[in-house]
Amino acid sequence: MTSTFQVATGRRPLAIVAVLSAIALTAGCAAGPSTRPDVAVERSGGGAGAPESTTEDPGPAGPPPLEVPITDLAWQDCTASTTSRYGVTASASVVVECATFSAPIDASDVSLGTFDLAATRARLSTTPPEAAPLIYSPGSDRPASADIAVLAAQPDTSLLAAHPVVGVDRRGLGASAPFDCGTAMTDVRSQLADLGQFTPGSTDPVDTVASLGRDATIACTDFLQADALKFGNAASADDLEALRTALGVRTLGLVGSGNGALVALAYVSSHADNVSRLILDSPNSVNTDASSTTEQTVKGREAAFDAFAARCVASNCSLGADPRAATTELLSRAASGGLGPVSASSLLAAITRSLAFGSPVDAAARTTALSNTLSSAARGDTSALTAAVLATRADVGSDGQFVSRCTDGQQWPGPDRVRELRQSWGQSYPLFGADAALGMLACAAWPASSPSPLPGSIAVPVLVLSGNADPVVGNDGLPAVTGAIAATGATTASVTWQGFGHPVSILSSCARSSVVAYANDATLPGDGNACPA
Structure with missing residues (x-):
């Protein structure tokens, strides 16, 4: 359609x-x-203004009350x-x-x-x-x-x-x-979600993601043209x-x-x-650049995982006595292709979604669900993990999300700076740091936009x-x-x-x-x- x-x-x-x-x-x-x-x-001419509200003016006593919709x-x-x-x-x-x-x-x-x-x-x-x-x-x-x-x-x-x-x-x-940036974006979208892990001919992940980011930028800016920054x-x-x-x-x-x-x-x-x-x-x-904003996010992910791990251990969860070590091992397997089509980046994105959003809404149930998903994948059953990856991409994997994220960011770092950050963040934030640094390259070629007012x-x-x-x-x-x-x-x-x-x-x-x-x-x-x- x-x-x-x-x-x-x-x-x-x-x-x-x-x-x-x-x-x-x-x-x-x-x-x-x-x-x-x-x-x-298509519409011509100016738009009509807002209808006059019948709510009485509360005067200078304080903030106005919340209003019931008129229409x-x-x-x-x-x-x-x-x-x-x-x-x-x-x-x-x-x-x-x-x-x-x-x-x-x-x-x-x-x-x-x-x-x-x-x-x-x-x-x-x-x-x-x-x-x-x-x-x-x-x-x-x-x-x-x-x-x-x-x-x-x-x-x-x-x-x-x-x-x-x-x-x-x-x-x-x-x-x-929804909008789709066109056929040129179809393969690029999936490869960016995996940060180039399965991209044919990929050798240097920094160069690969930088190239994919340029391709995505060209596809979406060509498609959106003058409206590219209106997101x-x-x-x-x-x-x-x-x-x-x-x-x-x-x-x-x-x-x-x-x-x-x-x-x-x-x-x-x-x-x-x-x-x-x-x-x-x-x-x-x-008023922060993309690197600073991303590092703040990485710190939050590490803290959230530590909170999850503490609850996991206290409940005798399926990941065992050291959930971080078990997850780090699973991440290594994903990076080497040991989890089939689930890349290291997709694994981390699914973990982040599970840590962040309340499904199940109960924190104890959420902890058990994530623990079981990861431990099942470690045993060779990746069905729950694959479902989590697909749910994550459905939430934030659209062209609209790519365009919005890139537009909102300021001063995206280039390849040389990302190489430095991958190393330093990988040491400071061992689970999420290197992946987050690499992910910034997806937007590095996006046209600069004005800071959020x-x-x-x-x-x-x-x-x-x-x-x-x-x-x-x-x-x-x-x-x-x-x-x-x-x-x-x-x-x-x-x-x-x-x-x-x-x-x-x-x-x-x-x-x-x-x-x-x-x-x-x-x-x-x-x-x-x-x-x-």
Whole structure:
């Protein structure tokens, strides 16, 4: 299936291809029949502004209240399809609903057409109709629909009882309209996922991945042309504004997790008066180059694995008395081709996904599941590991994720610097370091983009959540985030979760209680509060 639109005169046409396999993955979360194209439509003239909200002006007393949508999306129940896709079961009374909305490809020139984006909402069947939603964005870390599915499976449903949570899948991720950079990208995509381990003629992994990264960049920039850089945090912030307009409200209550925290900050930067709540959950660092950001992530992965290993040993898990040694041995086997089609990089990516995201939602069950997957692979049964690899690629292996990740990164290192980092990180972070250094080369040829914008002022108090062992963003970048907020003069409060995984608001019931209190009336908890693992 192909959807094409013609861009404005003077620019070459852009064809966005919706691959059938991607459609099959996302069909369970579709919003039902629609007369709109799968990806984009041509549109001329300017867009209409947001409808006037009937919410009364709260005056200068404090932040405005969360608002109930005036013109809601066309929600349809997708509980079974969404939760089964991510391997969880919704808790009793939880309803998951899916819809789509359109956002301009370029908010500065709405005549260029629109992109169809997916929204996934979780609520209780008993949640009052007048309960105002929170808008959740994980950026390019993984689809919002995945986190909404895990939230729906949590036994503690207090947040959903008070406020529906609406997740927005980023352009090209999850159930949002997919795009394919073309046949030239097909083989490159798989080879990049394996960091060139199975690439024919590969001798030097640094040269191989650098070459694959150039090929991927050429394929996607040729395909996207002038729109290649319209997939970063600033564009995602514009998509949130399109959602606000679609809902007919003056303000949004935003939850930005990981990379999505930068999306939320970018939104505040351009729409400061349209924010009633701001929660930054496990935020990416701000104003850092790709090497620094990646090293922070690697530290988080090592810490998360150590937390997993300690729990694993305490529960007498199948990996034995030394889970790290057993996993290191398995990684060596994968690197030498001993796990068949599962490369060393794919193994580490699957481990990271298992450490990060709550499926199963219970930490003890998650520990047992990962331990059994790895120990079975060590015994020669790679079926569970292969399934984990495929699930990981479904989450973050799309062309949309590649383009978004590369666009968001700053100052990607070249081959010589990566060679140095592979050696030093391999010693400092023995499980994840060398692989993460090599992976940065996938984006080394991508065109430079502007840093994600930061707000000069924030008119609402800000709740910041972080985890001690976060395998998606780490924890070292938190001071830069809180410093950027402090520079605006905004009031902040931080809550730290002592568990492992990402993000905090999805996995910690203690943290969700702080979210509920803050969402209700913008009351912050005491700064420096901690939540147990």
